[in-house]
Amino acid sequence: MLHVYGWQHIVYLIVFFGAFAGSLAAILLKVKNEKILREIIRGIGGFLFVLIVWNRIAICIHRNDWWALIPDSFCGISSFCLSICAMFLKRDSLPFHCLCYIAFWGGAITTFYPDFLGQNPSFFYPATISGLLHHGVGFYLSTLMLATGYVKPSLKKFYAFPVGLCIFMVYGLFLIDALKFEHAMYIGTPLVKGTFLTWYVVAAMLIAVTLAGVYGYEYFMKKNAAKKTQEQNGALPDEREAQENALPEEQAETRDGGRIDE
Numbered sequence: 001m002l003h004v005y006g007w008q009h010i011v012y013l014i015v016f017f018g019a020f021a022g023s024l025a026a027i028l029l030k031v032k033n034e035k036i037l038r039e040i041i042r043g044i045g046g047f048l049f050v051l052i053v054w055n056r057i058a059i060c061i062h063r064n065d066w067w068a069l070i071p072d073s074f075c076g077i078s079s080f081c082l083s084i085c086a087m088f089l090k091r092d093s094l095p096f097h098c099l100c101y102i103a104f105w106g107g108a109i110t111t112f113y114p115d116f117l118g119q120n121p122s123f124f125y126p127a128t129i130s131g132l133l134h135h136g137v138g139f140y141l142s143t144l145m146l147a148t149g150y151v152k153p154s155l156k157k158f159y160a161f162p163v164g165l166c167i168f169m170v171y172g173l174f175l176i177d178a179l180k181f182e183h184a185m186y187i188g189t190p191l192v193k194g195t196f197l198t199w200y201v202v203a204a205m206l207i208a209v210t211l212a213g214v215y216g217y218e219y220f221m222k223k224n225a226a227k228k229t230q231e232q233n234g235a236l237p238d239e240r241e242a243q244e245n246a247l248p249e250e251q252a253e254t255r256d257g258g259r260i261d262e
Helices: 007-030 034-063 074-088 096-112 126-148 160-178 199-232 237-261
Strands: none
Touching (some): 007 096, 034 126, 074 096, 074 126, 074 160, 096 160, 096 199, 160 199
């Protein structure tokens, strides 16, 4: 029976992160053209769209319920929306400041702890492998966007994250009330059985951690920009102060020297 951190899962992690690190490094080092980067992100977005559609169809077959074609989890709906936005929206568009964070955290957590592995003895069971792949590609795409500056973390745009989470919860309530889904968006059940990790606890934790990360990013970016500006203008503040203090002494020596020559 498959289980988390069984040999199949470990092999998958090795292959996945090998491809993850290698391709990300190649893009960061080699791709300097904005148009090429845009086409790469559009292509990965299209690939993610294919994966999430495959995953939803596989889940429909697994559950024997075609209503399951509708995404009913944070990761499912974020992968679907991120794929569409990656294909059609411009860089640093507002929706990315929600979808990238959800796809990053959801993809990372599920890649390391895919709690659905035991649904079938085969690792390549369609609902299993497609679930792993769409979470992994969503994780990769969000990381690529952030690492290349295609999406720049911003405190000014950070409100999109909590607002987006609220929209997803309203969507989950609609699925439960109107379409009679059970526990859509983990409403009414913990994300991990037997724990306190309900949707509102996890949402608050992710908002806090992400906010701290965005604040740190902006702080260091501003600090580096200020340092570069100082270097471009010449001397650093301490050096300027020393030069200004030395200037009166040099002028006095010049005047004294003039008197001696006379």
